[in-house]
Structures are given as C-alpha cells and as structure tokens.
Amino acid sequence: MLRRGGALIMNHYEEAQKLLGKVLGSLGLDDELSRRQFLKLSGFSIIGITALGPGLAKGSAKPLIIMEQAEGIVLADPTRCVGCRRCELACTEFNDGKAQPSISRIKVNRNINFGPKGLYTGRDSLGNWGNGLIIQDLCKQCPHPVPCANACPNDAIVVKPPLNARVVDPDRCVGCKMCQKACPWEMLSFDSEKNKATKCFLCDGKPKCVDACPASALTYASWQDLTEKVPPRAVPTAVLPPAKAAACIDCHKK
C-alpha cells in the first residue's frame, strides 16, 4: 500500500518540480529542495500552485499538512469574565451578519452556569452557580500537527498569511464535521444554515471578541503554545485521512 502510494507521490513530484520551478523562481528561491522543504512550501503557496496547476491541487495525492506557526492568539482571563457573552455576539454578528452564539468561535456560554465540567458539583463548581469563575474557551491555533486541519479529508483548513491563523476555507469544506471530532477542546463550530464548519481566524489581526469585551478579559497576543497547558474537553474521535497519514510517516521517517 505504502509503495503504491509512494509511487504515486513520486510521479506527481516530477510534474510538481516543473511548476515548483516557476513558483520558486517568482519567489526568488532557486535552491534545490528536499522533499521536506517542498511540503513546507506547498503549505505556504498552495494558492499559487493551485492557480498554476489546478489538477495538481485538487484530488491530488499530496495532502496539505500545516507546518507554519500562527503569529497571534487570543488569551483569556477568567477572573475578569462577567458572563455577558458579548464576545460570542461580536464574533458572529460582525463576521457572519447574524447573532448566533452557538457557532461563535470563542465559546463561553457552555461554561457560564456550571463551569467546564458541566454538571452541578455543589459549591466546588465554577460558573455562576459555583464560585463565579467563567472559563472562556479559545482556539489555540495549534502548532503542527494541527488536529482539525489534519483530520479534514478535503484540506479545507488552511493557513492565512501573514498571521497564519488556521482558517476554514468554505469553498473546500464539505460539511463532514470531522474537524469537530478532532479538536480536543471542541473549538470547531458548525454553521448548519450554511453546512460549513468555521473556526477562529483571529479576525485578520483585530479580533472582534477582544474589541467587544466590556471587562478587558481578552487580549490579543503573540502566539504561544497552549496545547499542553489547557486540559482537553473531549476525547478526539476523528480519523486521519490515509493520504495524510502516509505523508506524516514519509516526512518523519527521514
């Protein structure tokens, strides 16, 4: 299976080298590239390659694996959260033109009453019915390997330069919800009115939620890795598409 897959990849690479030459030339990069660098670069200029060789990008056996790190992240202070949900409202109203906190890309309501654990645990609860603390759940703009992006069978989660926020490309999203199952913190939203997934994209550097918070509980900061600091909400049950799995092994074997 692997060899066949490998052969496929090899053929495409020869074609891709020609295209790549053009792309690299325009970028001013003329060095010989290792496969690893090629994979990295394909993340960067996937749009460029798509424009030059649509056949290559669509249904190509070469999957998208995000390598770039995000440049920014939204951080939250739970002690300042006053439970007003204006962040959820700003996220959806100012981005989607409708108030729909259930698909907000910052998630607060699920923790407001009883805290992240959800059930009433008496006086040790968090939330309005416990000690008052409200935990705001935010996308960590995960470093590689990006769970939601890697789970997507159609490479619909991409990076958007210059911030490299991990963004759902609605043109590619087929609405399978695999990304939702992949995120350990349940941060993916699904807009059933459009049948598309959506997630925090940092609002091009001016996050609406940060702007909207009346208690200064949110800040927009340089990216830092929170993936090992915040306990997960759920056990991810997504499956890695085979082509991506192959790419992982391929890359890491070297």
Add this chain to the structure above:
Amino acid sequence: MSDRHDISLQTKETIIDVIAESIRRKSQAGQLASENEIFQELLNRDILKGDREESQRLFKEALEETLNRYEDLEKLPDRGEGPRFYSSQFMTQSYTRILLQKETDLLLLIAEVVRENSAVYPRPVSLDLFGDSPFNLSQDQLQGYLQQMAKEEGYRDIKQTTTSAGNVFLYSSLHLEPDYASMLAEWFDVGQFNNP
C-alpha cells in the same frame, strides 16, 4: 559641529516624547506634573546627562516645544510652587482646580467645593467626600478646618445639616436655603436608597 547638532536634535525629540508621556501618564493617574519631577525623571533615565546648565537649557526648550506641539498638554498658572502641567485628554479643568487648590489652600478648597456643589447641581456635600480621593483628609484634619471656618468671616456661608442617618452635610447659604439643603441631604443620604 553638525554631528553634535544631530545628536542634540535626536536627544531633544526623545526628551519631548518623555515629557509628553510623563504628563499624560500622571494625568491619567490623577496627578499634576511639575517641572522638577519631569526633569528628575529625565535624569534618572539617563536621557539628560552631563553639564547641569546645558541640561536645564535643553529641558526648558524641549518643554516649551512639547507644549506648543501637543494640543492636549496644558500649563497651569504658577501659584508660587512652579507651574503645573496636565493633559486635557485625561484630566478636566475642574479636576485640576481641585488639585491646585489642594496644594495651596485646603480651607478654601473645601469651601469652593461646597459652594460649587450648592450652586451648580445644586446639592449639599457629604463630609465623607473629603475623606476620599482626591481630598484624602482625615477626620481630625477635616474637623480642624471646619472649626477654623466657623471663626473666619470669609466662610460665614458654609453651614452644616445632619440627616436622619446621622451624617453631616455641608452647604453654602449663598446658594441653598437651610430647608432646601437639609431636604437634599436627606435625599442623597437616605431617600435615594429607599427609592432604588
């Protein structure tokens, strides 16, 4: 010669930045800035160094230019302790009046606050007000001033009224009649809380 001039220009721009930032920062924190304070800050941060007289001259030049350049930066008249500065972006004129008066004549400050409240809103003033920021007077200090006022001609208009909750309010008889003042004091001390 031109090198020194360039350096001097650079330094001057830095000094201007610091002066502006310092005045604004202090205004935001509810304080007026004085020449000495700003000058000292520049020394502490090593922006001004070397010859004292030269530094002073440079500072004064930069200060004047700062005031001219930024609309929000204002100079208050010298009341004998040197001029004060504030930023109208962060502080209002009425607040500067309180701060200035606090430095020079506390007795007059209390009277002016009472008179202004009695005329403008109008309402009497709780003694508690003078215990809080920006007045920060202790009970003893306040009582001392009240006693002094009672003796002086110029403060004959400053009167007291006590509410049903036992709290003392001051008013100026120039602007409020006794009945009126006591009714208003009662409202602010008791009535408004009974009418949430």
Add this chain to the structure above:
Amino acid sequence: MAKHGGWAGKVLRIDLSTGRISSEDTVEKYKDVLGGTGLGYKVLWEEVAPGTKPFDPANKIVFGTGPLAGTGAPCNGRTAITTLWPTCWPKPLVASGHMGGQFAAELKYAGYDGIIIEGKADRPVYVSIMDKKVEIKDARHLWGQGIRRTTVELSQQFGPEVCVAAIGQAGENLIPMSVVMNAYSHSAGGVGAVMGSKNLKAIAVHGTGSVTIAGKKEEWEKLVKLHLSLLGANNQHVVPSSPQPWAEYYSPGSRWKGSRGNKWGASEPAIDTGICDPHDLNTIAYRTNNAAFYLGDIAWKYTVRGNGCTGCPIRCHTMIKVPSVAAKYGISEVGMNTCGGLNFGRSFFRKFPDGARGMTSMEACMVGMHMSDDYGLWCNYSQLQRDFLKLYETGIIKNKLGEKEFNSYSWDKYEKSDPSFLFELLPRIALKQGELATALGLGTGYMLETWSLSEEEWKKDNRLSYWKMGHPKHHASEEVGQCGVIINTQYNRDPQCHSHCNFTRNGLPLELQKRLAAETWGTQDAIDALGSYTPMNIGKARMAKWSLIRKELHDSLSLCNWMGPWVASPLKERGYRGDDSMESMLYSVATGDPKSREELDRVGERIFLLHRALTIRDMGTKEMSTQHDTVPEWVYNDQEKRPAYTKGTTHLGRDDVKLAMGMFYEEMGWDKTTGAPRAETYRRLGLAKVAEELGKKGLLG
C-alpha cells in the same frame, strides 16, 4: 430561518389544558406591537374576556421578547411577562412583570419571539423548548422544590446551557407575592402564582439558532459601537460618583462607582476597577457596583464581580462573597442580585446595630436573597417590607394574630435586627403558614381588606410609599414632581418606568439638564431641580408622555428600562448629549424595517394605548380620572405644612395635579375630564377595532 431581521419568526402557543402546541407567525400577526408587553396586551385584549380572574384557566400568561433580544444591541436581555395580575386590588387587571437573565436570548435562538401559555395542566408540568422541539413534561418530581433545585435538575437533564425560568414554592402555593426566576437571580415579580395556578413549574429553553441582522454587518457594528460609546453606568448615570480626573462632574447619587483604588476585592486575585474613562469601552463592566452603592464601600471587599443579562455590558447584578454567612446562617457564601432583590432581606429591619452600611445589613441581604430567590417571593418594590414594618410598629400584628402564632415568632431577634429572624418569616410566607404569612403573601390591597385595615391610612403615610390598587409608587413626586405623579397613575401595579428618573438622576448639573430637556421635550421647564418644584407646564406633560411611551417601547423591543433612554451621555465632547433616536436606529438596522424616532414612538404609543384600552374595558368604566388615575394623599402633604413649591419640599398642590392630569390627557389625545382615549386617537394609532369594541360598550372618550 426568519425572513425579517430581529424577530425569530414564531410565537409559541401552548395550551396546558389540551396539551396542544402550535405557533404563529410573529411578523404577520404581531409586528404592529413589536413583542414584549405589546404582544402581551394584544393577546389579552383579543383572547381574555373581561371578568376573568388571574387563577382562572382562561387567564393567559404571555412571555414576550422583542426583535432586539438576543442581538448585540447593548442592554437587550429582557422578557416581559403579561397577565391578569394577582395583587391588583380590588379588581384584577392587566399588568406585566419583567425578567432579565438569559431567557430572552435563549428563546430567540430557539426560534421563538414569545410564548402564550393558556389553560391549566391537570398535574404539575414543565415546558421544554430545545430549538424546534417543544414538549410538555411531567414536573411532579420538581413540585415542592425551590427554584434552585428545579434549575439544577433540569440542567442535568438538558445540559448546562439550558435556561430555566421556574417558580418556587410561593408560586406553587398560589401566593400572589411570588415571582418566576431564571439565571440564578433574575426575577419577574407578581406572576409566579399565575404559573402555579396553571400547574406550570418551569419553562426550560435552549436554542442553537440565529437572530438575523437585516442591515449590513459593518453598519450594525458601527451602530452598536455608537450605542456603547453613549452608555453610562447602571440607570444611565453619566457621571462618576466621586471626583475623577477624567470627569468634569460627579454625583453621590450615581452608580458609577468604579474608579482607581476600588477593587473587586473577593476576586482572586483582587481586580482594581481602574480609571473607568467613558471612552474606554473595554471597561464598561467595571463602572457599576450596586452592592457598594446600596451597602456602602464596605461591599468592595466582598465583591467578586458584576453579573447580569445576556448581552449587557453594564453587569448590574453584583456578585458578593461573604464568608461569615456560611458559618453563621448555614447558607452559601456567594449571592448576587440588584436593587430590590439585593435589599430584600435587610428591608425588613428598621435599623441595624452597626448601621445601614455595616456587616449585619449585608448579612441580612445575603440571608434574604438566599430564601427569596429560591422560594420565589416577591417584594412588590419593597412594599412587603414597608407593610411589615408598619404592621409591627403599630401593634397590628400583635392584635391580629392569636397568642399562639404571635409567640411562635422570635420578636426579640427581630427587635435586635438579627438576620436569622428571616428564617422564621420568609419560608412561612412562601408556604402560607399562619395568619401573618398568609396576609403578607396576598399583597397590600388584599391584606388590608382581609385585616379590615384602611387603605386611606396607607395612602396618608408617606413612609409607606403606597400609591393605589395594592401597589407602591415607583419614582413619583418625591423626585420627579408632576411627571412622576402622572406616570404612577397609569398602571395597574407600580409603573416600572425609569425613563424619567434615569434622566433626572444622571448626575449632571442643572443647567446642562435643562439644556438637554429643552432639546428633547421642547422646553427647559420640563424638569425642575429636585425639591425646587414649579407648577405644571406643557413640557412636563410631554416628558410624561415620552417616559411612558419609551417604557413600553423598551419592554416590547427588549431593551432594558434601567438603562435608557439615552438622552444624556458621559461624553463632554458631545455636550453630554446621548442620542434620543438610539432605539429607532437599532430597530431599523436590526429588522430592516426603517422607522424614524417619531414613527417608532407611535408604535410605542399604540402599545401603551392598548394597555389603557384593556384597563378601561376590564374596569367597565371610562371614568379613569376618578376611578383609576388616582393620587394618594401623601403627595399633597408636607410634614411641616409648608406651601407647595417652596424650596425644600416635594409635595404638590391638588389643583396643580389636576391640571397636570388634564394636560397629560390632552397631550395623549384623551378626553380631558375622564381620561378615556377618544375614538380618533385609537384610529390614529391603528387601533380602530379596539375603538369599535369600546364604542359598543360606551367606553370611549
């Protein structure tokens, strides 16, 4: 999905007698009355016959939100609950309660603008609304439990995001002085027993849908930011409570308590509320601290943070943590509420050994909230407590109670203002145990009747704040002269109107106030300085009309009555002007139905007129001036017998008040003598059918 912006699109109708659940198109049927109280009055007019009593199955209870509920419009989290009012005396008439919290938003996201509850279930039930799935379910396991347990159990069943509006034992026991409550501390007074009479324990709602904004999202964002920029603190007070560097003015009457040095002391670690400059929209939540406002600066140490309705940045429900009450009284150390709810417990006591702003007072508040917000007791704007004080201090309680019942209360504890006394009193009221509890639970009117006490006595004593029909004044002549009097005559309970006093108490100096008044109501004479009243004039009539219309508009749009209208703002660069067309701008962009300020005010007037029509019809008289719009004696009295309009007095002249009412009637297009609206007024406001019906009964002006 909704075709219009704002409205979710459907009004739910639930018949508890038959179990039938249906829905109607909101815009088709109710657009002309918007929602909220408008929806409530329309349903009651068309579907509830005069003569119906509050606990009859034929009574309906209408939970109404408005097109702005659930959006990002600041201060929108309100639900109006309209029904025939149990404490309205001597004859029950239409009135509304108002509830904040999470309910309005959740209902909108579930796809509904309102719920009409009809009939009576044959056993205790609750209603669950999970998006489009609406069910009537068995509540027998919840019946007898408090509001808190009910909420927690339903949350365990439906998930932590569900919003539960529930009644406690008070509502179940048909105590008229009862509430429905959601989101821990947000109650609507007076309606609990109506739900109880229908065997309706709770409504649990959760929605994952959307509320569409018709306008362009950039336009909406700009408008929301404009609104935010004009906000003050709670009650739209626009100056800080003490001198601040950024402020020209200040007022000890202002709820803008946040400032450098004042900390949310019980947050871990403590949070300084900071400068609270009005230009900083990211610190709006720090301005208001109602615990500090009512309980004194001592409360800062115990403040965890602010809390409140969905979407509102003000956070007027202060959350306080008072560790001493856990050991002393065995209750939770965390409590939260605002205004009357916060003060529920301490209002029973005349004075405390350590003063009105000491620890005992705060503990009494904690004990009070713990019980009133769980049993679901209503205070009727603290009339319950004022009545209790009068009854005790005049010896009436001792006279009316048998010796056994009288001695069953620890009056020595009460005399010492020991908060633990409340454990003896409050549960008994909720559980209807004993004569005292039963009488107090009836509401003032029926209590006076039951104990053969004179309403005239109640109307003379201005300490009681009693107005008429079993209810107290609510911001009347003691602060807004004739305008306040007019407003208080208009309803069948206390008016719950703050349009006028939000303005007069905003803290600005008189000259600025008069300038704003001139711009808004045509003349600076519309307002007087507090305690320096002048005779009636047309400006005051206009201000009264505006106040009432805006109250109904807010209740029907879903905008908070404690945070608007926005005549004034804290911004010096605007001359402290707000924008009086804030409501109409928000409405227009959100719904896509463009209305000017005047056009939307006409809709508000229509809604208010419907309330008037309902009252006239159900009273069966058009003689409103003498039969309904009455003024208690204390309004005309001064302790020291000074003439009216003397500086330092707040009483008014009889003839002047008569003039005031006449001017108001004229301003409204009502008969100048009777106060009954004329046919052409109804027609002008799109209520021709109403005029027809009233005409048949001879009830037109």
